[in-house]
Amino acid sequence: MTAPVELGRPGLAGVPTTDVKQTKKDFTSDQEVRWCPGCGDYAVLAAVQGFLPDLGLARENIVFVSGIGCSSRFPYYMNTYGMHSIHGRAPAIATGLAASRPDLSVWVITGDGDALSIGGNHLIHALRRNVNLTILLFNNRIYGLTKGQYSPTSEQGKITKSTPMGSLEAPFNPVSLALGAEATFVGRTIDSDRQHLTSVLSAAAAHRGTSLVEIYQNCNIFNDGAFEILKNRDSRDEVLIRLEHGEPVRFGADGQHGVRRNPSTGSLEVCAGDDPGVIVHDATADDPTQAFALSRLADPGTLARSPIGVFRQVERPAYGDLMATQLDEAADKHGPGDLQALLRGNDPWTVG
């Protein structure tokens, strides 16, 4: 795994650190975890609790904000500050928090319904603004908490309680969506691959601005096996593309497949691993075109040829930093505010 690329002001600059050694236990709250046994959410929780001590941040300066859904119960289990808010609105709430408190590490926990259905508007605008947030999108391709309706990432034709004859809608590809929304950091990982999960989350946390990480998460109750082909030993090497910054894009047990640009259409296509045209992945490219093309390799139904890893990681000033700069500039230029002078205004008169 490639180390995260260091870019300008790191994501956690300004967040106080601690010298006291932390352990997973420090980040575990006293609340009993109530997800269904076998739910993919457990693995993500364990990975986050497991890697946060590595960041060495003051625990009191970490905040988890979530929406509504099974995954959104996450903050209750973290021994940090946290808010379990309302359906779809976590990015908006976290925007106000992060923009007014640059000394916090703010995390958003959301689901595919929460982030892409009811909260779609907030998600794209948080990405566009580049608010300093790390957003973990738990994509189980189903509405878990409301017991199994299709979601905006469900494959077309999906049979659920609300679509007995199959769903009619084309699904969102969250990575494509985020790239289209001007995201500066976009990654994808899988609940069951602890090491990969940790590496992508670490890179996301270190990024200043909005990082969006799509996590393929199994809902073993309402959509079991949704990512089976990407996880199963027998199939995964043939369908999972691991992206690594600066490395050629190859997959297959022996790297026998590659990805190259079709010169006539400009889109990406699968080729032989030793094809001279195999592209090299550059997450830091200014132009998101190649990252977007990579995101389009996945079959929208089966998810075969899904790339995972960091698609894009570029530098752009974070919203809260820009806002703080304007406040400083205004005070530098005109001096700090004088309330009495403000109230008096330019045209006062005196009654003797």
Place this chain on the structure above:
Amino acid sequence: MTVKHVHELDRVVIRFAGDSGDGMQLTGDRFTAETASFGNDLSTLPNFPAEIRAPAGTLPGVSSFQLHFANYDILTPGDAPDVLVAMNPAALKANLPDVPKGATIIVDTGDFTPRALKKVGWDTSPLEDNTLSAYKVHALDLSGITMEALAPFELSRKDASRSKNMFALGLLSWMYGRSIDGTVKFLHEKFATRETIRDANVAALKAGWNYGETTEEFAVSYEVKPAAMPAGTYRNITGNLALSYGLIAAARQSGLPLFLGSYPITPASDILHELSKHKRFGVRTFQAEDEVAAIGAALGASFGGALGVTTTSGPGVALKGETVGLAVSLELPLVIVDVQRGGPSTGLPTKTEQADLLQVLYGRNGESPVPVVAASSPSDCFHAAIEAVRIAVTYRTPVFLLSDGYLANGSEPWHVPDVESLPTIDPGFATELNHDGEGERDFWPYLRDPETLARPWAVPGTPGLEHRIGGIEKLDGPGTISYDPNNHERMVRLRQAKVDGIAGVPDLEVEDPSGAARLLVVGWGSTYGPIGAAVRRARKAGHNVAQAHLRHLNPMPANTGDLLRSYDRVLVPEMNLGQLALLLRGKYLVDVVGYNRVRGLPFKAEELADVIMEEVGAL
């Protein structure tokens, strides 16, 4: 030169009316500024179309600005103009029904062409038939005279005629003895980089003044002496400006950084614009993607220890409802400003109404008590904002602050307070563990203050107080998730008791100089001025009438019920179909009678006075 007479008057109502592009709001603002610095009491009512530029010369495109000024304290912008300044046929036609017989009409004849007359449905010119025979009419070619006066500037016809509003302002300034110095200074600042425009406007302004002084058209000018006001520093202020300043002041008095989340909507946008200018006060303004995000961001900022505020109008309140409910559950400070406008739906964006009272009180799921404070005049928006923040911060609760289109854009002189006299607000952040747990001290985010029932506000960054809150019902005390039936009932009642028990809500005061009134008139919000003016009229006519005005709509003052019951009759005028009346009847079992109008305009004092006298007569 003829000798001009000066007549003394105690009050005058002037209405400037013209096309949306004629600069009538600016003209009105400047005349107001001149009048304010002269020392009159005054009250203004801008009235403009929702369309930015409706087709020129049409009735929907008419924009107007009414100003009432006097040598005594006045309460309203005036029922009807004593003087109408009409800049085109449409302005004359649209405003004529409001002008009482005998009033003065100054009309610019420059645009009285057959085509322009046709546009507003006049076959013949009202200047030539007897349409205006009941008025004192000054039919002047203001456009033509302005263009003549500006000939040396070699402007295009269009540019020259644009200054006709300044000519009219100069003329009216002469008529009422206002100094134009302030406006000259204003034009110098406004057009600092466009010298020709600046000089042309100043020339037009002065030409208007000189025209009044020299022509025989105007034989008299008028004098309205300054009003006696308590000593102090004054300024003119609109409701939206006063509200913005109130929020900045409250942030300073509480030591909290102000965070505004807002989505543009008439008539609230000016608060967003204003607060965006004051970054050096540490004010953060966030123009969100929608109203839901706006309030969400404000609530997120509150969670982080800021003074979270969101500003909107009725349609925005509808969208924010779920987040207000979350704030009720989280018990965090938050101020939601609703500058009401005509509804339902898009309704009348630029007109006033007070029909959101029940929405802010009850427009949410579940038992969701939220304190409500309503401003009663433009300058009162300042103090109402501070009061809303006091309640929000002290009781860790969302608070609705109600204004409306009339208060937002209307203006009046304001006795500028000494900032040292403003109340301080103590956020009292939690910094310590507050509970004896099993073997060790721990932190309970819902352990309430026994007096206020407010919960501790522990902000991220405070070591040892890490906690999780959310919209799911919480266990009384620890604040962890609880679905227990008895706990839910306790929490519902606790949240209600906290709001019901808000201290510092003063008793409802009654004004009854006679001490013998049997009729009480009760209002809330922006009807304060019109009700007050109407009550004065009724008293002048020999009737005993008592008046009381509610600033706190939730909780209401403790003596409200007793007070209502102590009168034989209670009249509640409202710019809705009876929302406060419904509350008073339901809460206090008093058979109040409503007087309800929803014309998008404030009440007229005369109309209300008639209603009041009728009610007194029926007793």
